[in-house]
Amino acid sequence: xxxxxxxxxxxxxxxxxxxxxxxxxxxxxxxxxxxxxxxxxxxxxxxxxxxxxxxxxxxxxxxxxxxxxxxxxxxxxxxxxxxxxxxxxxxxxxxxxxxxxxxxxxxxxxxxxxxxxxxxxxxxxxxxxxxxxxxxxxxxxxxx
Amino acid sequence: xxxxxxxxxxxxxxxxxxxxxxxxxxxxxxxxxxxxxxxxxxxxxxxxxxxxxxxxxxxxxxxxxxxxxxxxxxxxxxxxxxxxxxxxxxxxxxxxxxxxxxxxxxxxxxxxxxxxxxxxxxxxxxxxxxxxxxxxxxxx
Numbered sequence: 392x393x394x395x396x397x398x399x400x401x402x403x404x405x406x407x408x409x410x411x412x413x414x415x416x417x418x419x420x421x422x423x424x425x426x427x428x429x430x431x432x433x434x435x436x437x438x439x440x441x442x443x444x445x446x447x448x449x450x451x452x453x454x455x456x457x458x459x460x461x462x463x464x465x466x467x468x469x470x471x472x473x474x475x476x477x478x479x480x481x482x483x484x485x486x487x488x489x490x491x492x493x494x495x496x497x498x499x500x501x502x503x504x505x506x507x508x509x510x511x512x513x514x515x516x517x518x519x520x521x522x523x524x525x526x527x528x529x530x531x532x533x534x535x
Numbered sequence: 536x537x538x539x540x541x542x543x544x545x546x547x548x549x550x551x552x553x554x555x556x557x558x559x560x561x562x563x564x565x566x567x568x569x570x571x572x573x574x575x576x577x578x579x580x581x582x583x584x585x586x587x588x589x590x591x592x593x594x595x596x597x598x599x600x601x602x603x604x605x606x607x608x609x610x611x612x613x614x615x616x617x618x619x620x621x622x623x624x625x626x627x628x629x630x631x632x633x634x635x636x637x638x639x640x641x642x643x644x645x646x647x648x649x650x651x652x653x654x655x656x657x658x659x660x661x662x663x664x665x666x667x668x669x670x671x672x673x674x675x
Contacts, residue, residue: 421628444587448594450632455597458625462604465617472614479603486563486596494589501585 395529402477402526403467405519409480410463413456420453427453436508459483474530477523484516484523491516536673541612544670547663548609548619555602562595569595601625612674619671626664630657 420427424446431437439445463480466473491498491513498504562569569591570581581587605622608615637653 421632439586439590444581444584445590447581448587448590451629452594452597454625454628454632455594455601457628458601458604458621459597461621461624462618465621475607476604476618479600479607482603483596483600486599487593490563490592490596494592497585497589501589 393525393529395533398522398526398529399470401522403470405522406463406467406477406480409519410460410467413460413463415460417453417455417457417460420449420456424449424453435512436502436504438503474527477527481520481523481527484520488513488516488520536670540670540673544612544667544674545609547667547670548605548612551622551663551667552602552605552609555598555605557602559595559597559599559602562591562598566591612671616671616674619667623664623668623671626660626667630660630664633657633660 416427416430419430427449428439428442428445459480462476466476491509495506495509498509499506558572561572566583566588570583570587601622604618608618608622612619633653634657
């Protein structure tokens with residue numbers, strides 16, 4: 392039997408880190424795009440050489456990451472009301488896992504991201520998908 | 536808030552949602568088109584190098600997700616009032632960034648330097664953002 396309280400704590404913990412990560416990466420990308428390059432290199436091993444175009448894209452990307460992070464904290468403050476938003480986060484994580492799996496060879500070739508670094512990111516995202524999904528299903532079952 | 540105003544708000548939110556969802560899908564599945572769309576909608580003069588080709592994936596994913604947020608908000612604006620406000624905040628940041636970008640970006644990076652067209656694009660985003668903001672504030 393699944394311990395509902397345990398799953399809820401896991402969902403809250405993951406959502407907190409997920410939101411914090413997005414706010415941090417969003418703020419850095421918007422206000423300190425060059426620092427964002429170092430941040431992504433440390434976190435993902437991401438080493439672009441075409442930095443001019445990268446810096447062009449990183450600001451609007453940072454805006455959207457910030458939005459995701461802020462909405463994440465809004466959901467955290469009232470998980471009962473905003474739990475449907477978790478499905479949107481699941482879609483985001485699924486897309487991120489999808490292109491990391493499909494384009495794993497390109498990632499290694501273009502950005503020198505090793506398979507181990509890629510696998511680590513994929514696992515972190517899959518854990519989120521599983522936690523959010525179980526939590527949401529339990530919420531739906533609980534309502535009925 | 537009147538029934539008519541709610542319909543207008545929902546309509547605007549759906550417009551924003553569909554625009555972002557389509558843009559996100561194009562970025563994920565039709566990257567060759569994405570470069571020209573980046574020029575048309577963000578004024579970026581993108582060259583599709585292998586790196587840019589890859590970076591478009593996460594960027595497009597977030598564009599798509601923002602569209603889904605707005606679609607969700609359109610289904611029940613009163614419930615997702617705060618989400619709508621965050622969306623308006625994004626509009627505001629984008630307007631400021633676009634002005635700064637057009638003023639200080641190196642010429643080769645700016646796709647469209649026609650000031651009238653740029654002002655028009657900024658005006659449209661501002662009007663949509665302000666309209667959503669005003670209607671959102673009136674929600675109970």
